[in-house]
Amino acid sequence: MALLASELIKLNNLQLAGKLVSDELMLGIHASKRSGSGTEFEQYRHYEPGDDPKRIDWKLYARTNKHLVRESATESNLHIRFLLDLSGSMNYEEEGISRLHYAKLIMASLAYLGYRQSDQMSLYTLHQGDLQTLVPVGKQSFQKILYALENAQASGPWLHANPAFPDFQQKQKELLVMVSDFLQVGDEWLQLIQHIAGPRREIVIFQLLGEQELDFRLSGFYRFHDLETGREVELQAEAVRASYQQAATEYLSKLDESLHLPHVHLIRVRLTDPVALVLKDFLTRRQF
Known part of the structure; x- marks a missing residue:
């Protein structure tokens, strides 16, 4: 049974939560494509016809x-860049699960x-209109990414001013992997994706939305608070x-149409969706 985000959040440990989700994913996904006969032991798998018998652990x-068969990791040529939206609307919460908490679980698990898989990894955030490098690619990037995620806080509006992204110009x-609510005032998020999209860069956007944001089944009078501007308004639902x-x-239909671009994938997620099931569906289709 897939763990719910609420259960993972209660662990108060991103590394453990990421490991649990990762273990759950590995049960159904064979990830040995990037394994070989290197020097660092990684895992066991069942012997298959064609394997060298010398690799059997007798x-x-x-x-x-x-x-x-003993397997060991080989150096991956894939660079995974994690891009986390830290605008104030990421603090939106339903049933004790904030969008930011869910985003951290997705990133920690991936x-x-x-x-x-010995991938190269780095972590960036979008905050107050700027791209910030929290963890550059390098040694111990995994532990550094977990630490940075633990301490990341969201606040303020996304002041998009068409910034340059020199770190994203590598060939x-x-x-x-971008995690955001992808809610925009104009077309700022679309412009961002169009700016950084390219044939050698696969972009995956996890759009996190709450049940009420999608279905709006509220009844009665409510005071709605804009988490980015602080503006409040009272309305009868x-x-x-x-x-x-x-x-x-x-809006969502327009977003689907606008992001139907080469090498760009939009995955819409409800905060009630089990993290492992969301990632398993994506990874199975992508052959991650």
Whole structure:
């Protein structure tokens, strides 16, 4: 049974949460494509026709009566860049789960998978209109990414001013994983993606939305608070439900159409969705 985000958050330990999700994913996904006969031991798998018999762990066979092959990681040529939205709307919360908490779980889980596969990794944030490098690619990037995620806080609006992204101009193969609500005033997020998209850069956007943001089943009077500007407005939910639902449907449809670009994938996630199931579906389709 897949762990819910609320259960993972209670652990108060991103590394453990990421490992649990990663382990859950590895149960259904064979990730040995990047393994070889290097020097650093990584894992066991069952012997398959064509494998070198010398790689069978015969001592383990004596204990288990199973032919298990030792695998070790080889250096990956994939660079995974994690890009986290830290605008104030990431503090949105439903049923004790904030968008930011869920975003951290996604990134910690994918970082754990990347660590297991010896991928190069780095972490960036979008905050107050600037791209900030929290963890550059290098040694111990996995632990540094976890530490930076633990301490990341969201606040303020996304003041998009068409900034330059020199770190994203490399010509190596890379995967850019962006986690955001992707809610915009104009087309600032679309402009950003169009600016950094390219044939050697696969972009995956996890758009995190709450049940009420998608369905708006509230009843009665509410004071709505803008988490980025601080503006407040009191409304009767039933009076605005139909117009809200229509506007939300139109916005999401436009987003789907606008992001139907080569090498760009949009994955819409509800905060109630189990993290492992969200990632398993994505990774299975992508052959990560």
